[in-house]
Amino acid sequence: MSDAPSNQRATPGPTLHVLFLECSPADAEFCLQQLKKGGFDVRADLAQNLEEFFERPRSESYDIVLADYPSSNGTRIDALQLLKKEGKDIPIILATSASGEESAVEWVRKGVSDYVLKDQLVRLPVAVRRALEEKSLRQTCQRAEEALRESEERYALVASGAHDGLWDWNLKTNEVYFSSGWKSMLGLEESEAGNSPKEWFHRVHPEDIRGVRAGIAAHLEGRTPHFEGEHRMWHKDGTYRWVLSRGIAIRDAGGTAYRMAGSQTDISDHKLIEEQLLHDVFHDELTGLPNRTLFCNRLEFAIGRTKRPGDYFYAVLFLDVDRFKIVNDSLGHLIGDELLIAVSRRLKECLRPGDTVARFGGDEFAILLDDVHDVNDATRLAERIQKNLTVPFTLHEHEVFATASIGIAMGAVGYEQPQDILRDADLAMYHAKSRGRAGWKRFDRSMRADAVALLRLETDLWRAVERQEFRVYFQPLASLEDGIITGAEALVRWQHPQRDLLLPAEFISVAEGTRLIVAIGEWVLRTACAQAQAWRASGHSLRVTVNFSAHQFGHPDLVGLIRTVLKETGLPASALELEITESVAMKDIELSSGILKELSADGMHVSIDDFGTGSSSLSRLKRFPINSLKIDQSFVRNLAGDVRDAAITTAMITMGHSLKLNVIAEGVETKKQLAFLRSRRCDEMQGYLFSRPVPAAAFTKLLQKARRLSPAH
Numbered sequence: 001m002s003d004a005p006s007n008q009r010a011t012p013g014p015t016l017h018v019l020f021l022e023c024s025p026a027d028a029e030f031c032l033q034q035l036k037k038g039g040f041d042v043r044a045d046l047a048q049n050l051e052e053f054f055e056r057p058r059s060e061s062y063d064i065v066l067a068d069y070p071s072s073n074g075t076r077i078d079a080l081q082l083l084k085k086e087g088k089d090i091p092i093i094l095a096t097s098a099s100g101e102e103s104a105v106e107w108v109r110k111g112v113s114d115y116v117l118k119d120q121l122v123r124l125p126v127a128v129r130r131a132l133e134e135k136s137l138r139q140t141c142q143r144a145e146e147a148l149r150e151s152e153e154r155y156a157l158v159a160s161g162a163h164d165g166l167w168d169w170n171l172k173t174n175e176v177y178f179s180s181g182w183k184s185m186l187g188l189e190e191s192e193a194g195n196s197p198k199e200w201f202h203r204v205h206p207e208d209i210r211g212v213r214a215g216i217a218a219h220l221e222g223r224t225p226h227f228e229g230e231h232r233m234w235h236k237d238g239t240y241r242w243v244l245s246r247g248i249a250i251r252d253a254g255g256t257a258y259r260m261a262g263s264q265t266d267i268s269d270h271k272l273i274e275e276q277l278l279h280d281v282f283h284d285e286l287t288g289l290p291n292r293t294l295f296c297n298r299l300e301f302a303i304g305r306t307k308r309p310g311d312y313f314y315a316v317l318f319l320d321v322d323r324f325k326i327v328n329d330s331l332g333h334l335i336g337d338e339l340l341i342a343v344s345r346r347l348k349e350c351l352r353p354g355d356t357v358a359r360f361g362g363d364e365f366a367i368l369l370d371d372v373h374d375v376n377d378a379t380r381l382a383e384r385i386q387k388n389l390t391v392p393f394t395l396h397e398h399e400v401f402a403t404a405s406i407g408i409a410m411g412a413v414g415y416e417q418p419q420d421i422l423r424d425a426d427l428a429m430y431h432a433k434s435r436g437r438a439g440w441k442r443f444d445r446s447m448r449a450d451a452v453a454l455l456r457l458e459t460d461l462w463r464a465v466e467r468q469e470f471r472v473y474f475q476p477l478a479s480l481e482d483g484i485i486t487g488a489e490a491l492v493r494w495q496h497p498q499r500d501l502l503l504p505a506e507f508i509s510v511a512e513g514t515r516l517i518v519a520i521g522e523w524v525l526r527t528a529c530a531q532a533q534a535w536r537a538s539g540h541s542l543r544v545t546v547n548f549s550a551h552q553f554g555h556p557d558l559v560g561l562i563r564t565v566l567k568e569t570g571l572p573a574s575a576l577e578l579e580i581t582e583s584v585a586m587k588d589i590e591l592s593s594g595i596l597k598e599l600s601a602d603g604m605h606v607s608i609d610d611f612g613t614g615s616s617s618l619s620r621l622k623r624f625p626i627n628s629l630k631i632d633q634s635f636v637r638n639l640a641g642d643v644r645d646a647a648i649t650t651a652m653i654t655m656g657h658s659l660k661l662n663v664i665a666e667g668v669e670t671k672k673q674l675a676f677l678r679s680r681r682c683d684e685m686q687g688y689l690f691s692r693p694v695p696a697a698a699f700t701k702l703l704q705k706a707r708r709l710s711p712a713h
Contacts, residue, residue: 016040016128019056019090021047021067027095031066031124038125057088064128065092068118089139091131095121165264167247169197171220172258176200185243185266187236205232205240212245220249220257227260230267242271284359286337287344292366295358296418299368303415314370314411315378318425319347319385321363322403322437331398338395343402346388350381366422375410375442382406382440403438405429410442427451457510460496465519469495472527473693476702477545477664477686480678485703487577489545489686490528491693492520512551521552522561529569529576531696536575540703543605545577550584559598573603577628581609585624593623600625607664611652622659629656633667633687640672653680 016035020028028046035042045060047053056062094107094115108115113131116124165182169175175195183193186203193199204212208231219227227247232240247262282294290298302314321343328336340363347357347365356368369378385404393400407429415421424443432441464470474488494502511517525546532544548558555561566573578599585592585608596606607628608621631652638645649665656663665677668687677685691702 016042017061017063018042018044019047019053019060019062019065020044021053021065027068027118028066031095031121034121034124035128037122038129040125040128057090062090064113064131065090066095066124067092068095089135091128091135093124093127093131095124166261167200167264168259168261169247170259171249182264185264186233186241192236203234205234208232216247216260219247220260222255227262230271233264241266242268287341287359289344289348289365290356290358292358292360295356295360295366295368296422298356299418299421302368302370302411303418303421306411306415313372313374314368315372315375316409316411316421316425317367317369317378317382317385317440318407318409318422318429319365319367319404320406320429320433321365322405322433324363324402327400327402331395331400335395335398335400339393339400339402342393342395343389343404347385350384350388366425372410375408378408378410379440379442382408386438386440405433405437406440407432408440408442424448454510457507458514461494461507461510461514461516464494464496465516465523468523469497470520470523471495471501471695472524472531473695474528474531474544474699475686475693476691476699477684478690480665480674480682480685483690485542486684487543487545488532488699489579489693490524490531490547492524493693508549512549515551517549517551518555521547521549522565525562526565526569529565529571532575533569533571535700535703536571538700541575542703543575543577544571545579545607547579547609548584550587553580553584553592553595558595562599562604563602573599574605577605577607579607579609579630582611585621589623597625600627609666626659626661628662628664628684630664630666631682636665636667636673636677636687637669639676640670646676649676650680653677653682657681 018032018035020031025046028044032042032044045056045062047056091113092111093113095118096115097118105115113134114127116127165185166177166179167182168177174197176197176199177195178193178199180190183190186193201209201212212229212231215224215227215229218224227249228245230242230244233243235241244265244267245262246265247260249257250259250261251257282291282297283289284291299316305312306314321340324336324339327339340359344357344359344365347367351357351367352369354370356370358366358368360366367381369381372378385406389402389404393402407425407427409421409425409428411421424447427447428441428443431447432439435441471493473491473493475491476485477487477489478485492504492508494507496502508517511520528544528546532542535542552558562576562578566576578596580592585596600606605627606625607630608624608626609630610632611629629652631649635645635649635652639649640646653663662683664684664686665673665682666686668674668677668685668689670689673687674685674689694702
């Protein structure tokens with residue numbers, strides 16, 4: 001029976017389309033009035049036979065059917081049964097008399113929405129409203145069921161075709177559905193995994209399980225929007241596979257999770273590539289050793305340990321393979337690479353577990369000794385490395401010997417950054433290399449001061465070239481026979497703005513190392529030639545000697561440069577003498593011989609400096625168009641007190657004359673040296689006994705004094 005009607009008139013709602021079945025017009029009108037009183041806007045149709053009743057729903061859409069019951073025959077009831085069989089979802093309400101109430105209740109059980117007694121039709125609006133609500137709820141449930149069915153069908157399609165494994169966890173029953181893909185990903189047959197969460201968690205790597213459980217718990221507690229994590233899963237073949245697990249919880253109205261579903265993806269290949277890329281970032285491609293980045297990371301950790309309480313020391317060794325370039329240039333880069341690989345193996349053999357050896361590039365290696373007692377641990381390692389490297393390397397049938405120069409810096413409180421101690425170890429290595437290679441040197445603070453001074457000198461030297469702070473001094477060459485000035489050697493000086501006048505010994509090596517010597521040498525050549533031409537213009541014809549270093553002599557167009565300078569200054573080629581050392585001439589005999597012959601053909605003079613200090617042979621010297629030999633001052637200095645120097649000097653003078661060369665003695669400082677050289681008929685000399693190098697103006701005054709030098713002039 002329907003609920004009791006409300007005494008309050010309902011608010012009018014949307015139009016209600018009603019179909020009456022075989023009701024009398026008076027009964028139908030009474031029903032319409034009751035519905036309108038109940039707040040309905042009603043539109044009604046009347047069907048008085050079966051044909052009308054079945055035709056109406058085909059052409060019209062009805063919200064509800066009202067039928068009187070019982071009827072004089074079964075027509076009405078048959079019609080209602082047929083309507084249900086056709087699947088028409090139209091609520092049906094029976095209007096019955098008290099005598100038919102029992103049968104009406106039976107029809108409600110068979111699917112009729114409700115019934116009302118004819119003497120209580122005031123309750124009809126409530127019955128209609130409830131029937132319509134039930135229909136709406138029924139349709140909502142049907143749509144939800146259809147959506148669920150479609151979702152399940154799609155889920156089944158995805159599960160069967162996806163590469164991922166799927167899982168669905170019923171948190172209330174604690175049962176998990178694992179898809180076939182999930183199982184096959186771990187090498188399992190369909191029947192080899194149950195529906196317990198243990199099937200998942202027991203296969204997670206012991207090192208990863210805590211993170212997996214924590215991630216799931218955080219999501220179920222609502223602290224994360226979803227669960228996601230990478231971890232290792234045990235495979236049936238006994239290995240572990242990397243997987244990516246993702247999941248999301250389904251929650252009730254109160255926010256409590258009752259279900260959690262997700263996927264599992266095999267990312268083993270991706271992880272392998274990732275690990276390889278990570279390895280490549282931190283390791284040297286050739287040797288497989290840690291690279292500078294990884295070394296500095298570990299060194300930074302060691303520096304941090306020194307700042308904590310306790311006695312902790314470490315050491316850094318910087319190592320450079322000696323003469324590696326010779327191996328590369330002579331045997332090729334392939335052999336050079338194999339030598340570096342072999343050296344890296346021997347270095348690793350010398351280390352303790354926990355120590356690190358890294359390749360920094362080229363032939364440079366660095367070693368981090370962790371937790372050492374004192375410097376002796378580091379020096380013993382350096383000696384062990386040197387000894388290990390003395391065994392020759394056999395590389396593609398070539399026997400190669402290798403040594404190394406090693407710098408040692410002890411780690412202690414005071415170092416803040418890895419580059420600080422690496423800088424000091426590097427400085428110590430260069431000091432070891434400068435002492436003859438195949439050795440080691442421990443860093444001390446004076447090395448850093450020297451390095452800072454050297455850097456400052458380099459910077460000042462660059463500025464000096466830009467600001468033309470150099471000066472040319474001239475030292476006279478005089479005939480030993482009569483003291484007449486025969487020439488002038490051009491010598492460079494640096495007028496430093498803070499340090500006054502600097503001699504070549506204080507900056508030439510730096511100029512050579514930075515190749516600034518090329519620019520400086522060109523300026524000296526141009527200045528000397530211009531000054532010599534100025535003297536010639538004033539009546540003083542003499543030759544000017546200009547020194548050329550190895551870098552200058554390697555100029556790609558040295559001959560062209562000299563010819564250009566002579567042309568610009570107007571100095572005759574015969575007035576210029578080029579002076580090179582014996583070692584420069586012998587560095588590349590073919591190249592040197594070609595250049596000197598070309599210059600000699602132009603009329604220039606060639607002089608070999610420091611003769612007797614190198615390892616050249618007379619047969620090789622004969623290949624050069626030489627005009628003069630200079631006897632080095634190291635022989636001249638001890639002429640009076642060393643019979644061997646006296647004998648060597650005598651032999652060189654005799655040999656030079658036999659080759660028809662002009663012989664010049666350098667560094668003449670005493671009258672005894674002068675007397676000895678004159679007695680041996682040496683041709684020319686220069687030295688402090690007659691004159692120090694002087695500026696051009698002072699040299700001009702010497703020329704103006706009859707061009708004759710006397711001792712201590």
